[in-house]
Amino acid sequence: MREISKQFDFKKRESEIYASWEAGGFFNPDNSKSSKKYCNVLPPPNANGELHLGHACGYTVMDIFGRYERMNGKKVLLLPGKDHAGIQTQVVYEKKIKAERGISRHDLGREKFYQESYAFCTDRSNYMRSQEKKIGISADWSREKFTLDPDTLKIAMETFVKMYRDGLVYKGERIINWCPRCATALSDVEVIHHEKEGKMYYIKYPIKDSKEFLVVATTRPETMLGDTAVAVNPKDKRFLGFIGQTLILPLQDREISVIADRRIDMEFGTGAVKITPAHDPLDWKIGKDHKLEELQVINEKAEITEIGGKYAGMDVLAARKQIVADLAELGLLEKEEALTNNISICERCKTAIEPLISKQWFVNVDGEKYSFKKETLALIKSGKVDIYPENFKKILINWISNLEDWCISRQIWWGPQFPVWYRGEEVYVGLEAPKGKNPASAAKASTDKKATAGEWIQDENTFDTWFSSSQWPYTALGYPKGKDYRNFYPTDMMITGRDLLFFWAARMLMLGAYRTGQTPFKHLYFTGLVLDKDGQKFSKSKGNGVDPMETIEKFGADALRLSLVMDIAPGQDTRLSEEKVESFRNFVTKLWNIFRYCEQSDANFGLVEKISKKDLKTLSDRWIVCELEETVGKVTQFMKDKNISLAQDTLRKFTWDSFAAWYVEIHKIEKNTKVLGYVLDRILKMWHPFTPFVTEEIYQIMNKGTLGVLGHPVSKVLMVAAWPKSEKKFVDREFKKDFRDLVNLITMIRNLKSSYRIDPAQILEVYCEGKIEKDIIEKLARVSITQGVAFNKRKMIKLSTPRRALFLDIAKSVDIAKELENAQKEIAELEGLVGKNEGMLKNKNFVAGAPATVIEATKTRIVEYKNRLKVKKELVKDLGRL
């Protein structure tokens, strides 16, 4: 017999097992002969840091489904990759060179900075890959992609060229979100709004040739330098006489007029709004409609421009302070009021956003030739993509319905540059830099103007990361001719965090539908955020970060996996604490010890794939197999429904509460090694997607396996073993009932001992008239049963369940009054239940309306209650006699 340690040595074995899976080629779908396929192109994490718990959670879910499908005989591709993560990586790398070398990206220059960033990403990717492997994800690393890999990138760039030709991208001047620190434009979703205590300033604008003023309210007085109008609502009676009048803009001494616009809220501020078309999105729209001049008074470094006169060169906050002081001195500041208002900050670096007018590339989301809005909505509503949780569908539909043009150009250095070249007034859009004189032959994209002499110069802008990553499902698979694309697209599953709903998920649907004409995935599954035990987001600044690698080191990957997906609903946030991981580590140990018992119980013990009814010798055999087959059925259904949590819960209950707590205990008394081996075999298979390491280890030991050695029979590797099918022929409710009766009898004795403080180890003498599971009850309830002899029933109390009874001679130590009270309390409860259920059956509406199974269950229940009632009433009689 082998010596097996008390705990699974996860520290040593997890990495070894992973390496042998890899060496065995089990992650590579090319090694599967199956014609059924399953594909999940894994979301590429940003290649600039390390794995956090959110990644670990996502990967676990992806791997659970991947392993489940593989065990169901499918050719499974989990395709890993990394994202270059434009702005974020640039921010991270700039910080790094600042800290380590005291330099900025400008000291390196664009080309050098790009090269170093690339090397940095490669380095981080290597590190992150090692972390991903520790979580146990069964991804095919031979196919790993990076968003900047030439072949992958080429496909994404082709999409841009196609969009250009279809009139779905344009370069235009619009007001955009500008991050002064990152020095780039941002899309709307990259801006975070949050409330902040601020001030509202009421400023008097003198009316020309009058001593009157019009008072405007603003939170950003510095923008007044660029005011080109004041607007009021045409319905606002207070200002009727002012419309069309001329005001003198303080500090600038410029004449501006009062205009009327319905978009002005009469309730807010004073009802009169200063209009700065160059620095506010609404003002920009109003300015366009009223043909107002756009004066840029704030530059891209968030400083006042020359137009700002004496304030030129000051940063906006300094300028604000000075302007307020100057206005006060001029007597033009009516008042200041405290106010909480929304401020906009950069998602990546948290710097305040400046709205600026800028020439940028935009996606036209509602073009004439193709409407991203309409097509994506149609796709979502078509039901071709299932969304978990379902209510996220509504959120998606709502977001897409209100979509505005998407700014995709960034002024950062890190990322793919636009495939656009200029020569004088000429514009060329194509994958390769134009050569020679006539670029129009490659793509008919030039403007009508004549080519001028000179070099072609590439557009300096880089792409919004999400433009390329939103194409990931088909770029990573090699659209349109790649073997993987043809085999696996549309993919089956996409799993991502709910925080990426708009950034990524919505846009994958948009671009996937546009480029491939299909949904990029059939199922879209959202995970919630992983929060700390106090419900706070993990963040470096809060210092509450939990490194998944440390957790794995301490508790094992299997335990971490379980704790990240147990008790979790899709899209719902979850809290993770060390205690939680610890409790799942305990479960892994339990699983291990069940195995350990099996190993030691019999020298001939082995896993058993198939049994027949003849192999079931005893009640407990029939019961455990019945429970097992029901569990297989339920777990399989939950997996099909993508309900991981319930699948795991069902499995855990069976494993711990049924198998370990009862069957294994009984097995010590009446051995049936074959059944034990059968149950363990199926448990291992069902647990495998959740806890791949410990289950594979047990399976290998049992099969004397040498996993990973070439030529080893694949059937002896758990990760490619077949997922069990529920054998309905073993399911029989009678066994369940009968066994429960036995359990109840044992529990009753344990209860009695506990409530009378009888040493649990003390063997009670009991008597029995007929047949009973003598050995089991004696061992598990710690009693000694004398069968079939005459004994004086009158002096004993009867411990009985509907099917079994024992007589116990402890009348002296039993508190009869208390027992009576308990029994009567129970009788009252049972009578109540019988009454309630009988009432249901008497109700014609219930009988007419409820399904037959429910009515049947109700009837069975009544019989059960009545049986128990009978037993209790007998007990009361007995107690009364004693």
Add this chain to the structure above:
RNA sequence: GGGCGAUUAGCUCAAUGGCUAGAGCACCUCGUUUACACCGAGGGGGUUAUAGGUUCGAGUCCUAUAUCGCCCACCA
């Protein structure tokens, strides 16, 4: 302002409209029955946020209300 979600045991969370609402952790009592003290036996703990409604039947569906959270939005 709009939308979404949450509210269930001390804590963290489950529960396809149908069995006496369940787990884990924590708590109390007891236990060295050799698989497991990372365990076992027993126990306490609930007006399912509130108020109505639909239904034979509601934690679950509907309508309000309250509290908390998230997302979106051009209130300067």
